[in-house]
Amino acid sequence: MPTTEPRNPQPTAADEVVDICRDLIRFDTSNYGDGSGPGERAAAEYTATLLSDVGLEPDVFESAPGRTSLAVRIEGADRSRPALVVHGHLDVVPAQADDWTVDPFAGHVDGDLLWGRGAVDMKDMDAMILSVVRQMAREGRKPARDVVLAMFADEEAGGTYGAHWAVDHKPEIFEGASEAISEVGGFSVTVAGRRAYLVQTAEKGLAWLRLVAEGRAGHGSQVTPDNAVTHLAEAVARIGRHTWPLELTPTVRALLEGVADLTGLPFDPYDEQGIDALVAALGPASRFVGATLRHTSNPTQLTAGYKANVVPGRAEAAVDGRFLPGREDEFRATIERLAGPHVRIEDIHRDVALEAPTTGSLVDAMTDALLAEDPGAAVLPYMLSGGTDNKSLSQLGITGYGFAPLRLPPDLDFAGMFHGVDERVSIDALKFGTRVLDRLLSTC
Incomplete structure (x- = not known):
């Protein structure tokens, strides 16, 4: 045969x-x-x-x-x-x-x-x-x-x-x-014992900023009220310590409402402690989500001077700013106010914030594809902080x-x-x- x-x-x-x-x-x-x-x-x-x-x-x-x-x-x-x-x-x-x-x-x-x-x-x-x-x-x-x-x-x-x-x-x-x-996006987290997939429907805007302070250069032993390093340090401290107000975009609100449904926790957009509890319920993903409740502005670099006894005429810092969709103007105005009159702000790199619809045929298709492979899971929108x-x-x-x-x-x-x-x-x-x-x- x-x-x-x-x-x-x-x-x-x-x-x-x-x-x-x-x-x-x-x-x-x-x-x-x-x-x-x-x-x-x-x-x-x-x-x-x-x-x-x-x-x-x-x-x-x-x-x-x-x-x-x-x-x-x-x-x-x-x-x-x-x-x-x-x-x-x-x-x-x-x-x-x-x-x-x-x-x-x-x-x-x-x-x-x-x-x-x-x-x-x-x-x-x-x-x-x-x-x-x-x-x-x-x-x-x-x-x-x-x-x-x-x-x-x-x-x-x-x-x-x-x-x-x-x-x-x-x-x-x-x-x-x-x-x-x-x-x-599309990755799973476990919320109240149930898998939930987070589809990214929004992302924060990007503002990498250079802070520039210029003052009078001179000998380190002299009185120097117009000191570039001092001007810069004060601006960096104000920006780094600033507490940005809570602002919930449509995507973030939809996510928190979904987490509330899964956990039984209450959702009140004006209760910051309650919102923090909802974010914490997302486990490791709370790192992403927690940074999408408000603008952020983190000082990341400092550059000034070349010798301990010389007051430099220029000092610089970098700030990694991330702003919410539709809020770039208010973000920039606040940064300028915090920087103060002695510090100039320059763009290193800037890019838009995005917020897409959380419903529609493509979102439905993504949801259906996930649930076909993992029946019983939940699918929620979220905003990326990066x-x-x-x-x-x-x-x-x-x-x-x-x-x-x-x-x-x-x-x-x-x-x-x-x-x-x-x-x-x-x-x-x-x-x-x-x-x-x-x-x-x-x-x-």
Whole structure:
């Protein structure tokens, strides 16, 4: 009786996602913010090869030597609908190897955990996107509508050489796109014993500010009332100690109302202690959420002088400011008042705050995709205290959401993984994410 060799089945996204994520981690794409890092070219070329292997033809482009991004449009079943942008970034923040338990760029696997810089920010989502798109291409399946897949450089330094550059110089990539999904949303938290997935529908604005004080330079032994260091120090102290008032945007209000429903705790928008209790119920995610109740302004750098007995004529400080959607003018006016008349404020980097609708067809599709894989869970909107490349895409009228779906263990400090030491992600969470993302792209 003749025998036939069993056919090797095509690998699924769940089969590939760990290897792709591990490979991406092994590319050191550290972004130091000053152009001194290794850049993203090698990782972008690897990514382009993964796409070309399944018949896609990505456009690989550079904004500066080594600062490499790529994009490809995938034809959808209904081309009359606006396209969906699905984007990631290939750069990561630096990592000091001596601080880590493992080599941060080795892609170390230990049991159910994949360790390495970028494991959650955001080479995990990059790998999920790539593995899902490869599976769909191999199987001849189209997404529900056109998908613009993009992998950007430079997100960790504000996107000047990545998404911002692409929007300014290659806007045709995104022609006809109306919505986007990217990082830092769709992950689970455990609230009152029940899993809840947080879909990012808003993000704070970014204002990195330079404070400049100028005064009379002179000998350190003389009386110097016009002292630049004193002017600056007083301004920094006022800004750093300022208590910003509570302001609940629609997204934050919807989140807190949802947490109240899950926990049975009361929600009163004017009761700060009650709001703090609702935020605390989110566990590790309270780090993200707690910073979205108000503006923040953290002094981060100080520079002045060159010798102990010389009063400098100039002193500088940096402040990391994050403002709520629709409140930038009030934020800036307050910073100027706190800085005082002797301190000038200059922009280092500035970007918009975003607040997208918490309801609609895309939000419904994200919710349905999550609940199909995790029935009985809850899905809630939330605001990100940081920022994403959705800021850049908003300049083209594209509404962005954070949706990198991960089912996480309840005791994992997920918020602490971002830019932290010993960054790691669950392999089960990666595989879960591929299933959810496949459902989303097939139905939205």
